[in-house]
């Protein structure tokens with residue numbers, strides 16, 4: 465369960481350095497100090513907005529669901545009056561952790577499926593040309609004999 469200690473925005477604003485970096489996203493107070501170096505978007509962008517409510521900035525980047533699910537990991541508390549929002553991806557960490565990559569799925573697109581039985585196929589492959597040849601010679605015989 466994520467931390468529910470209540471902090472005010474001015475308390476969050478006291479943690480705005482590279483060594484102690486907090487901010488707020490969707491009412492969650494996050495301590496991202498340990499995440500700074502790992503952030504795929506770079507640590508500078510995070511330090512620049514440290515100590516503030518960065519919900520807008522976070523959404524504007526169009527972060528993936530995976531990124532949204534990571535928020536809970538860094539949660540140290542909430543703002544006063546925090547309520548879990550509908551559709552907040554971070555509220556479903558259980559669902560996120562049970563999600564499994566559909567391994568091998570992409571490969572199946574390249575597998576050519578053999579549905580018909582191979583015996584039936586070779587029968588047709590053998591007799592159809594034979595039948596065509598038979599018709600051809602039969603027709604030739606009938607037309608040249610006259």
Ligand code: HEM
Nearest residue numbers: 494496504505509513518521522525526527528531534535
């Ligand atoms: C705890 C909060 C945050 C987490 C967990 C997080 C996580 C991530 C992740 C996983 C990515 C890779 C792309 C993706 O999966 O969406 C990313 C990219 C990025 N993030 Fe964050 N981020 C956070 C906060 C922020 C904030 C507050 C800003 C802006 C002020 C920001 C700006 C960016 C940018 C600019 C990129 C690069 C986008 C790109 O190259 O297309 N991030 N972030």
